[in-house]
Amino acid sequence: MSRQKLNIGLFGFGVVGKGLYDVLEKSPALEAEVKKICVKRQVKRSLPDEMFCYEPDEILNDTGINTIVELIDNADDAYFIVKKALQKGKNVVSANKKMLAENLTEMMALAKENNVSLLYEASACGSIPVIRNLEEYYDNDLLLSVTGILNGSSNYILSKVFDNNESYSDALKKAQELGFAESNPSFDVDGFDSLFKLIILTMHSFGVVVSPDEVLNYGISNISEFDINYAREKGYKIKLVGQVERLRDKKIALFVLPRFVTRDKYIYSVEDEFNGVVIKGVAYDKQFMFGKGAGGHPTGAAVLSDITALAHHYRYEYKKANYFGGFKYFKEGTIEVYLRYSNPEVLKNFEFKSISEEYHGPKYHYKIGFMRLDKLIAIKDKLRSLDIFLAATGKALNY
Ligand SMILES: NC(=O)C1=CN([C@@H]2O[C@H](COP(=O)(O)OP(=O)(O)OC[C@H]3O[C@@H](n4cnc5c(N)ncnc54)[C@H](OP(=O)(O)O)[C@@H]3O)[C@@H](O)[C@H]2O)C=CC1
Ligand SMILES: N[C@@H](CC=O)C(=O)O
Numbered sequence: 001m002s003r004q005k006l007n008i009g010l011f012g013f014g015v016v017g018k019g020l021y022d023v024l025e026k027s028p029a030l031e032a033e034v035k036k037i038c039v040k041r042q043v044k045r046s047l048p049d050e051m052f053c054y055e056p057d058e059i060l061n062d063t064g065i066n067t068i069v070e071l072i073d074n075a076d077d078a079y080f081i082v083k084k085a086l087q088k089g090k091n092v093v094s095a096n097k098k099m100l101a102e103n104l105t106e107m108m109a110l111a112k113e114n115n116v117s118l119l120y121e122a123s124a125c126g127s128i129p130v131i132r133n134l135e136e137y138y139d140n141d142l143l144l145s146v147t148g149i150l151n152g153s154s155n156y157i158l159s160k161v162f163d164n165n166e167s168y169s170d171a172l173k174k175a176q177e178l179g180f181a182e183s184n185p186s187f188d189v190d191g192f193d194s195l196f197k198l199i200i201l202t203m204h205s206f207g208v209v210v211s212p213d214e215v216l217n218y219g220i221s222n223i224s225e226f227d228i229n230y231a232r233e234k235g236y237k238i239k240l241v242g243q244v245e246r247l248r249d250k251k252i253a254l255f256v257l258p259r260f261v262t263r264d265k266y267i268y269s270v271e272d273e274f275n276g277v278v279i280k281g282v283a284y285d286k287q288f289m290f291g292k293g294a295g296g297h298p299t300g301a302a303v304l305s306d307i308t309a310l311a312h313h314y315r316y317e318y319k320k321a322n323y324f325g326g327f328k329y330f331k332e333g334t335i336e337v338y339l340r341y342s343n344p345e346v347l348k349n350f351e352f353k354s355i356s357e358e359y360h361g362p363k364y365h366y367k368i369g370f371m372r373l374d375k376l377i378a379i380k381d382k383l384r385s386l387d388i389f390l391a392a393t394g395k396a397l398n399y
Helices: 015-025 056-060 075-087 097-113 130-136 152-164 168-177 192-206 225-234 296-311 319-323 344-349 373-378
Strands: 006-011 032-038 067-070 091-094 143-149 237-247 251-261 274-281 285-292 334-341 352-360 365-372 388-392
Touching (some): 006 056, 006 296, 015 296, 075 091, 075 097, 091 097, 130 143, 130 192, 152 168, 152 225, 152 237, 152 274, 192 251, 225 334, 365 373
Parallel strands (some): 067 091, 251 388
Antiparallel strands (some): 143 237, 237 251, 334 365, 352 365
């Protein structure tokens, strides 16, 4: 099949939109041209005014545009743009993990019904080609787990706080200035962004669409000097980790939690805005993918790769769902956690199945023990407002 010429309608000209524009300019071999860019505000831009429009329909109704690249920071607007584009028979590339994670089943069905392609490599782990590899290389029964640092901003903050003794708020401000953070940075630091990425990776790993509401996500926004010192004394680093793993009887478990990471783990050395994903399988043991997880040019490169793939008529086949399906999401396992608190009253929210270690100090206390995942999921919104810090110890899930 011949390579198709792509006339692109671009939505969004922020960090990633501009990043894509730059990398596309450096790719003359690819027959792809940005015809129009839809943005929100009428402000002076680095490209001529004629390139921009403010009405999505100006692009969506243009029959000369066959490819939509959606790079906006609003998931609700992105939903309508991507849906309409697919219904109009246009191929779509998106980086919007929130929109995709919340509407994956519908978006997959729309792409199929309209016989078009919807690609979204940049939606998970920035420049790391993890989705396409899960889809094409790890396309069989041997896959056991996908575990990793999926959010660049929180990893950047942890690196600065942990290694450079910077304050949490200064590190977050820098992550925002560098264009790594989401418009609402709570998405990054409270584990939502990692959660949305994990939902997408779960589909391409095990063929299951899990609702983000049903999965535990807890982030780093409550981390304290005490927690950092605890980790340092033990020789650990604290990383925000997303994990999906296969259990026996075709069950899978997934969650996003800060984790104490020992020096022997691949992700121990992943710093700053980099992401790292460990893929574990039956025959090959562990493989590690590493690269920049945020930023305009690295993410633009992932979007460019999808555009190139479109030129070659590439589509996700959703092989796991179609050929290796039948996995069920299992929430009833127990996970070993460190729970740091000040006021013992807070303990009434938690039920430890067993406790292996506890400490009581003048200001802070902690307990380490196993808790049920489903009990934590039930209070996941409340967890953020409690004066606690919760982290996985890294011990295997009991189920
Ligand atoms: N930043 C990163 O490192 C990464 C980001 N992503 C994802 O990429 C997407 C874009 O992120 P990013 O570039 O950082 O965001 P920015 O905030 O830098 O840019 C957002 C752009 O979207 C435009 N926009 C917002 N709403 C609309 C709308 N309704 N119609 C048209 N344009 C709109 C804005 O317009 P205006 O310029 O007028 O304000 C702006 O140009 C998000 O989904 C994000 O999660 C994915 C991987 C990495
Ligand atoms: N805010 C995200 C951007 C990329 O997905 C991150 O920090 O990882």
